């Protein structure tokens with residue numbers, strides 16, 4: 001209980017913004033989260049909508065008498081100027097046009113429209129997949145690759161972290177294999193598993209598994225050995241030590257490892273989908289790029305980002321509920 | 336300390352002598368037989384202690400004291416079965432011990448509560464390990480939590496407790512197994528002076544209520560005297576037992592006794608045993624130049 005007078009006399013603590021390792025919240029911190037997305041968006045919008053920023057091309061409105069200008073096509077600004085200079089010299093009416101960015105940089109509103117369009121308009125050619133179908137296929141590949149890897153990698157990693165001989169037996173080979181890039185196995189995977197989803201799942205597996213074993217083993221090793229000793233003096237035997245102390249003791253850190261590993265699995269996805277019959281979101285992106293519909297390309301890339309980000313946020317939120325003991329302490333009560 | 340003539344620290348009042356007589360008549364719970372611990376081999380072999388022999392009787396409170404590095408933790412860890420002795424034997428109820436077990440509860444200096452379990456589940460841990468049904472374990476755990484006065488916190492997680500409260504839970508957790516002996520390695524070492532004093536009083540109250548023998552490590556002379564029946568003094572260079580002292584301060588222990596002649600005499604003796612063989616004041620006279628121009632009142 002601070003006395004009011006004392007409280008008033010206490011100097012107001014100056015909030016330091018950049019305080020190393022501080023988890024103390026700064027007023028308006030929530031704003032930062034929004035800003036981290038808003039700032040790139042503002043830059044993108046500025047480059048797209050402010051005519052004198054970049055805009056290296058001209059979109060033709062009236063080609064006048066320039067033979068190769070067509071309405072609504074893009075030409076280099078220097079070419080446009082040169083042609084107009086020629087027309088001016090000949091005393092003919094000038095071509096008109098507006099400054100434009102290249103097709104590979106669509107404006108935000110175009111991407112937003114494409115976002116809507118890509119879910120509502122059917123694919124160009126019969127047999128091609130809708131965006132959501134492509135996405136769903138990718139998600140399945142990731143899911144199976146990551147799940148199979150985790151089903152083996154997590155228990156193996158925990159065993160390696162716990163028992164020295166198992167680590168000696170496993171880790172050198174795992175360490176050796178992990179330096180071979182997973183995509184290098186692509187041709188082999190196709191030869192063995194065909195051209196559809198199985199080789200892609202295999203690539204995700206290869207890309208995740210070896211890292212996973214090492215990461216999980218290292219996290220397991222970081223458990224405070226005093227906890228294991230305490231459990232032993234309370235009568236815990238080996239299986240109990242494993243299942244009642246080591247696993248729950250590492251669970252929170254393992255969970256966070258898995259979040260990071262899942263991110264890696266996504267990066268392997270793009271490579272995996274090139275292998276065999278190109279498929280999934282990668283195929284969609286390539287196809288749209290071929291048709292030069294770059295707003296769809298952006299929409300697809302952004303969807304991957306949104307999907308990854310929301311999954312991770314969801315997992316973070318779930319983590320808080322799964323591990324109530326990790327919530328920040330409020331303040332310790334007196335003894 | 337030498338202005339008042341202190342009694343001999345071995346001098347016991349008739350009541351104290353009678354109490355030690357009663358203790359000696361109780362069965363021996365823990366026997367330490369010619370224990371030796373050394374690290375390394377050959378010329379680099381370092382003997383931490385050797386020839387440690389001690390009998391601990393039922394419900395006796397033994398404190399172990401000695402300078403840092405004399406092997407107090409090593410000793411208690413060997414008793415717990417967490418370390419191995421190089422030679423010698425530990426017998427618990429006449430059975431040699433070789434591995435950790437629930438018959439030797441341990442409270443560590445660092446906080447070793449399981450952070451993912453609530454206070455209640457922490458105390459239930461040992462009971463569940465030994466196959467007790469969940470519901471009986473829960474009832475028993477509640478009683479122990481009550482005893483250390485933390486009923487209100489049974490559903491809190493360790494990170495929500497203060498240091499002193501954590502150690503009380505650790506004591507309850509160890510006692511819930513009803514161990515033959517409770518091993519405590521500087522359990523209050525990380526606490527502030529006031530909390531530490533409270534915990535010492537708590538511990539004596541608990542010890543009075545529970546049929547348990549306690550082996551308590553400390554490097555605090557007052558703590559060692561306040562708590563103990565006997566004090567095992569270890570030394571370094573060479574490592575080993577300096578003396579096993581019967582504490583002449585009568586029970587029940589109170590704050591006033593800290594200034595009693597027996598207390599001061601024993602403290603002087605312990606101080607001599609632990610610090611007597613150090614070269615005097617070597618570290619007190621640091622070769623520092625004058626680094627301040629402020630007034631001389633610091634001198």
Ligand SMILES: Nc1ncnc2c1ncn2[C@@H]1O[C@H](COP(=O)(O)OP(=O)(O)OP(=O)(O)O)[C@@H](O)[C@H]1O
Pocket residue numbers: 374375383401402403404405406407408409410554
């Ligand atoms: N793994 C080890 N290898 C070599 N020497 C060791 C090892 N562990 C402990 N020692 C030595 O054993 C001696 C006793 O250590 P111990 O921790 O038991 O001392 P302590 O009396 O508990 O000290 P403190 O009061 O600081 O806790 C020390 O001198 C230390 O150098």
Ligand SMILES: [Mg+2]
Pocket residue numbers: 407408409
């Ligand atoms: Mg120690």
